[in-house]
Amino acid sequence: MCKRFVTAVLLLALFSGSFLPPVSAATPGLDPLEHFFHPSFGDLQEELAIANAEAKQGILVMFDDKDCPWCHKMKTNILNQPQVQEYFRARFRIARVDTRGDTPLIDFAGREMTEKDFAFKVNRVRATPVFIFYDLKGEKIFRFTGVTRDMTEFLWLGEFIVDGHYKKQKFTAFKRAKRAGQDQPS
Secondary structure (H helix, E strand, O other), rough: HHHHHHHHHHHHHHOOOOOOOOOOOOOOOOOHHOOOOOOOOOOOHHHHHHHHHHOEEEEEEEEEEOHHHHHHHHHOOOOOOHHHHHHHHHEEEEEEEEEOOOEEOOOOOOOOOHHHHHHHHOOOOOOEEEEEEEEEOEEEEEEOOOOOHHHHHHHHHHHHHHOHHHHHHOHHHHHHHHOOOOOOOO
């Protein structure tokens, strides 16, 4: 009887998947610090010059905090995906700003300040993550606060800016229409 019990437990464990390694839902992806964000010396005027020279659509700045779980979620589930990295890097110069950082930064107007002052005083960033899109003159054109549901929704955010939809509708309406048609970004 003991032998049958052990056999039954082993069979139950085998068929329940206990011996199989756990399956991860998220693709490991590529390090966003290396493959999403462009290397920067904290001079946003220089970033503008590069964006103009490379014929980009503009600048995308992510304001984050090292202790922010939502920032971590964006970096480990969305910004690390090759499709996201390729889409955004082809169209934008991308920088990140630490909302508590003391690192000096030169803003679009040429003023020197810390990252935290640029985040809090200039851009009124109070919660993270915040993604702000700037045009090629350094003018703010759109601000998105929080996380996107998934990679597709973040790609839609890029398309929303690139195709100029932000000029005539809200992102929520744009997402609703995209979700109804389940279009992929162009």
